[in-house]
Structure formats: C-alpha cells, structure tokens
Amino acid sequence: MSTKSQLRREQLRERLIEAAEIRIDRDGLSDLRARDLAKDAGCALGAIYNVFEDLNAIAMAVNGRTFRLLGQAVGTSFDGGEPPVQRLIVMSTAYLHFADSNTNLWRALFDLKMTDDGPVPDWYRNALKGLFSYIAEPVEQLFPDLDRAEMDLMTRALFSSVHGIVTLGLENRISGVPPEQIERMITQVLSRIGNK
Amino acid sequence: MSTKSQLRREQLRERLIEAAEIRIDRDGLSDLRARDLAKDAGCALGAIYNVFEDLNAIAMAVNGRTFRLLGQAVGTSFDGGEPPVQRLIVMSTAYLHFADSNTNLWRALFDLKMTDDGPVPDWYRNALKGLFSYIAEPVEQLFPDLDRAEMDLMTRALFSSVHGIVTLGLENRISGVPPEQIERMITQVLSRIGNK
Numbered sequence: 073m074s075t076k077s078q079l080r081r082e083q084l085r086e087r088l089i090e091a092a093e094i095r096i097d098r099d100g101l102s103d104l105r106a107r108d109l110a111k112d113a114g115c116a117l118g119a120i121y122n123v124f125e126d127l128n129a130i131a132m133a134v135n136g137r138t139f140r141l142l143g144q145a146v147g148t149s150f151d152g153g154e155p156p157v158q159r160l161i162v163m164s165t166a167y168l169h170f171a172d173s174n175t176n177l178w179r180a181l182f183d184l185k186m187t188d189d190g191p192v193p194d195w196y197r198n199a200l201k202g203l204f205s206y207i208a209e210p211v212e213q214l215f216p217d218l219d220r221a222e223m224d225l226m227t228r229a230l231f232s233s234v235h236g237i238v239t240l241g242l243e244n245r246i247s248g249v250p251p252e253q254i255e256r257m258i259t260q261v262l263s264r265i266g267n268k
Numbered sequence: 269m270s271t272k273s274q275l276r277r278e279q280l281r282e283r284l285i286e287a288a289e290i291r292i293d294r295d296g297l298s299d300l301r302a303r304d305l306a307k308d309a310g311c312a313l314g315a316i317y318n319v320f321e322d323l324n325a326i327a328m329a330v331n332g333r334t335f336r337l338l339g340q341a342v343g344t345s346f347d348g349g350e351p352p353v354q355r356l357i358v359m360s361t362a363y364l365h366f367a368d369s370n371t372n373l374w375r376a377l378f379d380l381k382m383t384d385d386g387p388v389p390d391w392y393r394n395a396l397k398g399l400f401s402y403i404a405e406p407v408e409q410l411f412p413d414l415d416r417a418e419m420d421l422m423t424r425a426l427f428s429s430v431h432g433i434v435t436l437g438l439e440n441r442i443s444g445v446p447p448e449q450i451e452r453m454i455t456q457v458l459s460r461i462g463n464k
Contacts, residue, residue, distance in 0.1 A: 182439075222456075229433055229453035236432020237425055243378075249424075257425035260418075264461040 085123045085133075087113040092130045093137065093177070101131060101180040131184050132193065138177045139199035145170040146206055156210035157266030163206060164234040164258045171238050172251055182239075207231055214266050230265070234258055281319045281329075283309040288326045289333065289373070297327060297376040327380050328389065334373045335395035341366045342402055352406035353462030359402060360430040360454045367434050368447055378435075403427055410462050426461070430454055 091112035095104055106127050110117045124130050149166035150159045171178040208227045218226060241254035287308035291300055302323050306313045320326050345362035346355045367374040404423045414422060437450035 225449065225453055226456055228436075229457050232433040232436045232453065233429035233457055234432070235436060236430070237428040239435075240424075240428045240431060253421065257421055257428065260422055261425050261429055261457075261461065265457065267463075 089133045093134045100176045156213040159210045285329045296372045352409040355406045
C-alpha cells in the first residue's frame with residue numbers, strides 16, 4: 073500500500089473517531105450509528121469498514137481517548153504531599169467531576185460490550201492498570217502490613233466502591249443527589265476506611 | 269369492561285411478564301423483543317399494547333419482581349443476632365450471590381431506561397427504600413452519633429460501594445475475579461469502615 077493511501081486511511085480513521093467522540097458525548101453510546109458517522113466524516117458508509125472492523129471498534133477507540141483524559145484528570149488532581157486518605161479523596165473527587173462533566177463518554181467506558189469471547193484488549197487493561205497505580209500508592213501507605221495480593225484487592229475494592237458511589241449518585245433513578253452529596257458520601261467512606 | 273375480559277387481560281399481562289422474565293434471564297434486557305414475547309404468550313403482536321404501554325413497561329414489571337426476590341434474599345440472609353459489621357457483610361454477600369446467580373435480571377434493574385423526563389415510579393423507590401432499610405439498621409448501631417441526614421447518606425454510600433464492588437467484580441472486562449475474591453473485597457471494605 074502506498075504511503076499516500078496509508079495517510080488517507082489514517083486521516084479517515086481519525087475523522088471517524090472524532091465524529092464518534094462528539095456523537096457519544098452528545099447522544100450516548102446507544103445512539104451511535106455508522107450511517108451518521110459516514111456523513112460526519114464525509115465518506116461512504118462502506119468506507120468505514122476499510123479502516124475499522126465494525127462500529128464497536130470505533131467506540132473502543134473513543135474509549136481509549138476517554139481513558140487517557142480520565143487518567144490525566146485523576147493524575148493531576150493531587151500534588152503528592154497530601155496524607156494518603158486525603159489523596160484518595162482528592163482523586164475520587166476528580167473522578168466524580170470527570171464523570172459528571174463527561175457523563176456519556178464516561179458511561180461508554182463501562183457500557184461498551186467487549187467481544188464476548190475475545191480477550192479484553194491490552195490498551196484497556198493498561199489504562200485501567202494506570203488508573204489503579206494512582207490508587208495503589210496511598211493504599212500502600214495506609215496499609216503497609218497487607219501483602220501484595222491483599223493490597224491489589226484493596227486497591228480494586230476502593231476503586232469499585234468509589235465507582236459505585238459515583239455511578240448510582242449520578243443516576244437519577246436511584247437518588248438524583250447533587251454532586252456535593254456524592255462528594256460527602258465518598259469522603260465518609262474513604263475517611264472511615266483510612267481511620268485505623 | 270366485563271369481568272371476563274378483565275380476567276383475560278390480567279392473564280395475558282401475567283403471561284407476558286413471565287415470558288419476559290424468562291427471556292431477560294436467559295438473553296439479557298437488550299435482546300428483549302415484543303415479537304418474541306407475543307409468540308411466547310400466544311397472542312398477536314398488537315395485543316401486547318392493549319395490556320402494556322410499551323416493551324419498557326413489561327421490563328419494568330419484571331424488575332418489580334426481581335426487586336422483591338432480591339429483597340427476600342437480602343432480608344433472610346441474617347438472623348439479627350450478628351454484630352452490625354458482620355450483618356452488613358452477610359447481607360452484602362447475599363446481594364453478591366443474588367447478582368451472580370441472576371446476573372441478567374439483576375443487571376436489568378440498573379440498565380432499564382426510565383422514561384427520561386418522567387418521575388421514577390413509586391414501586392421502584394419503595395423497593396429501594398426497603399432494601400436500604402435493611403442496611404440502615406446496622407449503620408445506626410455502628411454510628412449512633414450521625415444525624416438522620418448523615419445516616420441516610422452513609423446507608424446509600426455503603427450500598428453504592430458494595431454495588432460497585434459486585435458490579436465491577438462480575439464484569440469480565442475489569443478483572444473477572446471469582447466470587448470468593450469479590451467476597452474478600454466486600455469484607456475488607458466493610459470491616460475497615462466498621463472498625464472505629
């Protein structure tokens with residue numbers, strides 16, 4: 073394949089991902105249609121399948137970006153001098169605000185169906201590992217006596233707890249509380265956990 | 269309307285809910301189709317809309333049942349003599365096992381779109397309130413100093429935390445851990461929180 077056509081493919085890929093990001097952000101993952109993306113990117117419907125296996129693959133690429141943005145938001149929220157519990161609270165609050173400001177993109181991270189039998193892609197596992205490593209540091213400071221396996225479990229348990237509070241907190245059907253109340257819940261739980 | 273035709277309507281309603289329950293349980297909420305339900309219940313496609321407003325309303329009725337079953341599973345898991353932290357752990361484990369054994373039905377509780385602008389139905393709020401009242405009791409014992417508003421917030425925070433651990437724990441994409449590990453995570457978090 074010539075370099076020129078490779079470049080064109082790369083540009084089309086990029087345009088499709090951008091179009092999908094805008095649409096997922098605005099309308100949610102479940103409303104994503106290949107037809108609309110072809111129109112947005114100015115290509116024929118069939119041309120999409122020259123650069124992506126399917127619509128799912130485009131959404132996965134958007135999720136890759138979202139994960140990087142989320143990682144930045146969490147990773148730049150603390151200065152490193154905070155006591156560990158405080159750092160966990162600050163990071164969790166950054167997670168909440170990212171989810172609140174980018175609700176549809178953030179939801180897509182968890183709603184997108186992975187190929188049922190296939191393995192979870194490496195970039196997804198790595199992005200998650202990156203997010204977890206931010207949490208692992210204060211967890212190690214808080215619980216120096218845990219062994220590696222217990223530490224990993226605690227890190228995942230804390231992420232999952234905060235994720236649960238944020239998810240249900242942002243769901244109108246459950247409680248529909250304002251973000252300040254969600255912050256209070258996160259603080260309550262994390263302070264108790266860190267209060268040895 | 270005659271009593272006989274009322275009875276027939278009631279029976280059709282019941283058959284449709286049963287058929288939807290079987291299908292959601294087996295294939296998940298997103299694969300639910302009115303056409304299939306009409307076939308299962310032995311009625312014309314259009315007859316469905318004489319007894320239900322739409323497919324969503326049938327799924328809501330299934331969720332009502334699932335909530336009752338979940339409430340029973342959680343409400344019968346403890347004997348009342350346990351120390352409060354232990355009781356929270358026992359109830360959470362019952363929640364985990366219900367979610368693990370009835371994954372598609374349990375997911376539907378959270379995945380079903382409520383009418384976007386309409387209010388959340390009363391039965392849904394009441395079912396949730398019932399579930400929360402099981403949690404509120406040990407929370408009050410654990411934290412007698414919290415005022416009513418803080419107690420409510422803590423109750424919701426604990427439910428949300430356990431829900432997050434169960435949800436991500438059962439998701440293959442995140443970690444795909446066996447239920448015993450999920451139980452360990454729940455125990456870790458709840459014991460720390462109760463450890464004043």
